[in-house]
Every structure is written in structure tokens, then in C-alpha cells.
Amino acid sequence: MAERRGPPQEDIDAGLVASYTSIKDATPEEMRKSMAGFNKMATPQQQAERVLRLFGELKDCFIGNHVDMMEHGLQTATRALRDGADEETVVVALLHDIGEVMSPINHGEVAAAFLRPYISPQNHWILMHHEIFQAFYYQDAAGLTEKKTRERFSDSKYYAACVKFCHDWDQVSFDPDYDSFPLEHFVPMVHRLFQRKPYWHSEHGDCKVAAAKMTIAAGYPSDGRVDHQEATAATPPPEKRQRIDVA
């Protein structure tokens, strides 16, 4: 049997370790311990730090042009910020390609998955679809057989917002001479996003999967979570601030 290490004794002493070996056997008291132990390891701050470490992996990750993927994210986020996008959208722009080299042909789904509970359905949709919309800008150069694949989604109420995301911020952000803000500028924004109570948007429940996860999320500890308006209230508004609302 491989060597196994148990939890720290201090966690056991603090009542953060349940004794069950199968979850179905957990008592309410054991579940309280388990949830407390879980909460210690998954605070909003730790979530943000883990995501930022993953983003840090994009430094020196060049994928065939003159900027690494970290700079591409910083540049996309800086353009969004200067264009008056709200803080949530700026964070989405920063992290949109975090899965680019992890899962290239569906990389938008990587960021979409872990940001989903904390962002609007519109921004989730943009993350999910952005690489399809990006293809519009290289379809001829790459010799793609189907042109304008993005138009398969032209009936979506989020179509125009995704076009703007890609046209104005994403596809132009491969410029080694662009004066992007440094990562430190965006770190507090990432932390504020993960402080939000998950599934805050009224339309999150429109998806059956998200609705079910909202239901079980009621069993998760909510320490350190704040209402999303409260989480962003501390943000000094950029000079030009507006939401991208598409009917």
C-alpha cells in the first residue's frame, strides 16, 4: 500500500476532520466537521490565489507570436478596462485563455467552468463561445472550410457582446508594444470576484445543471462570501464605466 499521510493533528484537535469513511455514513455532527475542514481549504482568498497561480503559468508561454499568454490576458483585460467594461468583465478578459494550452480546442470552457457561479450568464456565454468567434478573424489565413462559424449562434442575445469582446479586446491583444497594466492591477479584482456568493444572478437557475448545483450549494459554508454588489462596491469606478447589455 502506498504511504498515506493523515490530516494535521491541529485540524483534528480543532474539530475539522470527520471520521466517516463513506459519505453516506456521515452524521450531522460529522458533516459539520467535514464542512468546516472544507471551508478552511477553500476560502474565497484561496480560490483567487489558486486561479492566479494558474494564470502565472502562462508567463513565458508563447504560442507562435510575440506576446506570451500572460501578456495576452493582461492586454485583453487592459483594453476592456480602458473601454469602460465593468470589473467582472475585466476579470473575464484577464482569465479567458487560462486553459489555452491545457485544452486548446475547447479552452474557453475551462475559464467558463470555474468562473460560472461568480459571473453573469452573458460573460459565461462569452467565455464558452469566444474561440469560435475568434476564428472569424483567422478563418481565411487558416484556410477554414466553413466561414463565419460564429453565425451558428446569431440568434443568441449574447452574440453582439461576444463579437465586441473578440473584435475590440481579444483578437487585437498580441501587440508586444501595448502598455498593459501589470498583473498587480488586476489581483484585487480577481479576489473580489471570488468573494461573491455563488450563483447570484437571477438567470443562473435557467440552466438545469446550474440550478441543481445552486440547490446543493446551500449546503456549502458561506463564510467570507458577500453579495456581489457589495463585493464590487469597493472598486473605484473607471472613468468610463458601462455594462455591455445586449437585449
Ligand SMILES: [Fe+2]
Ligand atoms: Fe481564446
Ligand SMILES: [Fe+2]
Ligand atoms: Fe485570447
